[in-house]
Amino acid sequence: MREHVILAESAGFCYGVQRAVDLAQRTAEETRGCWMLGDLIHNAHVVEDLARRGVRKTADAGALGKGDTVIIRSHGELKEVLDALEEQGVACVNATCPNVCRIQKLVAQAEQEGRQPVIIGEPHHPEVRGLASWCAHPLVFDGPEAVKMWLAENPKNRETPVTVVSQTTCIRELFETSWKIIKKECTNAKKFDTICNATHKRQTEAASIAGKVDVMVVVGDRKSANTKHLTEICMRRCPRVLQIENADELSPDFFDGCSVAGLTAGASTPAGIIKEVYATMSEEIKAAEGKEESFEELLNQSIKTLNTGEKVTGIVTAITPTEVQVDVGAKQAAYIKLSELSDDPTAKPEDIVKVGDEIETYIVRVNDVEGYAELSKKRLDAQKVWENIENAVEEKTVLEGTVTEENKGGIVVSVKGIRVFVPASQSGQPRGADLSAMIKQKVQLRITEVNRARRRVVGSIRSVTDEARRAAQEEVWNNIEVGKHYTGTVKSMTSYGVFVDIGGVDGMVHISELSWSRIKTPSEVCKVGDTLEVYVIGFDAEKRKISLGVKDHSVEPWDVFMGKYSVGDVANVRIVKLMTFGAFAEVVPGVDGLIHISQIADRRIEKPEDVLSEGQMVDAKITAIDEEKKKISLSIRALLAPAVEEAEEEAPVEE
Structure with missing residues (x-):
């Protein structure tokens, strides 16, 4: 059956929006009524539904007092508003998206470190206004032109240490272009990629679908920034794009001459509205076709023409000791030899496919005289893997594989059957380490070089581990506080103390803080590799130094x-x-x-x-x-x- 509407898999509520709605509904039930400051999310239908459930809306935070409960919206709120609510004794349920909370901390931390916070996004958007309130002197730019203007205003701006973040729903191209200018012109610039992964996936998928269809429909509230960005992205790939809030806005005329349409939706669009739009679009396109196809036309369309080297999808009809038979909807009988089913010679056919399964294969040979076609699943799988490997270079995707051998100058990792060479310098191990100890280990890596003609693939484990380490370090520094407890690992020892890893960051435990007993050397109480329960005595975020203790000072x-x-x-x-x-x-x-x-x-x-x-x-x-x-x-x-x-x-x- 022909597909009339291609629906984006990522359409609809993202994690942050779903979390906010769930929190609001649950709070309304528990408190028998609560408040939201403005719209909890950018969708009028959802806001109306919440009102029916007892979540009332107000724009005046000052009107709330002790005994009231307020839901902080997913976009976040101005810091001064949050402080005022706390002083008024209002109970706050924070439904701010975790991604937005992270950016708030980054902005505040940047200013504490003497850096200039720079936010790339829409200056009047609630999320951006909220982010800007977490520092005293923010700079908000809506794109590269605004960045250039700021740099041109005063040459000294180039010497200002800047920390660059973005609105979670910012178009990636806009953010990256702005960052390139800042990185090139400013002598001390730091970037945090704060575009929500779900947003990036949604935008990429929308662009891909828009390039394949006659008409593209984007569903979402007109006040929603991420919906507006989706519409802009789709308009670059498809000549006919329509942004709507619900199915009532669809017109039959819009689908004239359309055989297939695409559908995506913003992060604040509930599943019910998407489902209704999808059904209406399907019916409108069928009606626009305006005629019934004859039995002969349908029959001719149902018979495929098979060509060597093409992909074809069929249904498994039988499994024999020598082959798997497949109905591909063509006049030829099609089959897959067992040797062309899988790379694993020990695999049993019934463990790979079952009768009735849909299977995608590669056409190896077509014999019209004898009326059969040879297929290969193995070759198609290999082709897909190579395509994924090549895409992984561009997209910097993290892949998983198993170390199979130590090679001259490095190791070999098997990634979905493809041999990936990892140089010793990119293995993530210290120089001179025994790389053979990594054999059979599962590792994560990025592909750095692909030469499909020579079947040469080079990867890096170190880039993944370094990124994970930096992320872990940022997590520690973003949340560290005096008195906080950690479970750490002893990394090295000196005569005056030990260095303990508390999650990507090393802190120092002075010998006097290791034990209540008198000890001459740290080795009397611990060794490298030991696990220690430690707590923070003090830290210097600027110098990246942490003092830790082991002794329990609560016991005299x-x-x-x-x-x-x-x-x-x-x-x-x-x-x-x-x-x-x-x-x-x-x-x-x-x-x-x-x-x-x-x-x-x-x-x-x-x-x-x-x-x-x-x-x-x-x-x-x-x-x-x-x-x-x-x-x-x-x-x-x-x-x-x-x-x-x-x-x-x-x-x-x-x-």
Whole structure:
């Protein structure tokens, strides 16, 4: 059956919009009525439906007070409005798209770092106005011409450190063109690609469909920026483009002479409206065709002409020990040899296809005399893989493969049956590392070079790992705060502390923060590769330095000691330092006591090391506790010679 309307897979609600609508509906049910500031999303039908559910609309945030609940729209809100709502005691349910929240943080962080935030987008759009409010002096440009004007105004602008972001629904070409100008002219420019992936996918798919159809229909609210951008993109590829809000706006005249039409929709368009438009379009196009095709015409159209080298789709009708038979709607009988079914010689045909399956194949040979056609699924699969590999270079797609061997100068990764050479420098491993250890590992990589004629493909694992590392580092720096806890991994050790990876960023734990016990080297308590629970003591975002701690300061060692021991108790202690006048011993981690030289043995000794050594465990009696000065006197002698007179003067505690 011929397809009259091609519907974009990405049409309709994106994740952020769906999340906002779900939050609003749920909040309305839980609170028995709540508010939204302006339209929650750019779609009048959805806003009306929310109103029926108890989500009332107001444009005056100042009219709300304690006891009210307000939903913050998916585009985000002005920071000063959010601050005012908090002061008024209004309960806020933040339905701002997570992508928009990320840009708000980037803009605020840029200004904190002394950089000039630059936003590429529509200056009057609610999202852009909201983003701009997260810094004191934003610059908003609607495209490359505005960027050029700013640079021309003052030569010193070129020396300004800038951080460039974009509206989530910005047309990619507009953003990239603006960035190229800034990158070329400015001496210190940083870019964050903040165009929503769903938006980019939607725009790319719309452009692709528009280039294949006679008519293109775009559905969405007229106030929606992403719908307007979709319309602009489609108009570049299709001569007849119509933007509508619902099926009522469709006219039969619009589809005159149209045999196939395309349909896409903005991110704020609900599925019900899309479905209604799709059905109406299909009926209008059928009616516009204006005639019934004869049985003979239908029969002739149903019989395909097969040509060697073309793709053909058919239905599996039988599976035999030697071949798979396929009905391709042609006069010739078509079949696939088992050797042409799959690259895997051990694969069973019934595991790959089943009777009744639709299968796309490549025509190897057509024999009109004997009335058969040889097909190949394997060759078509290989062709598709090569096409995907070639597209991956342009689109910088991340692919997954398995390392199969170590080669001269690098490794080989199998990506869907294609051998991809990865140079050692792009393997993501340190120089001189044993690359054979990577064999059989699954890895992610980007394709950097393809020569299909020579069947040569080169890739890079490092570009993916570096990007992931940078993303992880940005995540850490965007959310780090004093007191925050992390589970980290010990990366390296020095005499004065250890460096711990807390997610792509290394922080330093000074030796004094590793343990309450006295230690001489970090190796006494940890080693490279160990997992440590750490918390942030302090950080310098500009210098990219983080100080971490391991010791739990919520537990005071002296309180632990006092809760466990009293004068007269015997403790098993560790000798931590030998002095001329005695030895210091650890009673509990972080609390030491003094064993005076006169209390080490039941005889006179010249120096403590004649009897004791550092690290030695001994039993000692607690003879005195000075709570005010937090000092403890210990005695080994008291356990060796219990008959010593109690009246004997205690040796003073020294340090």
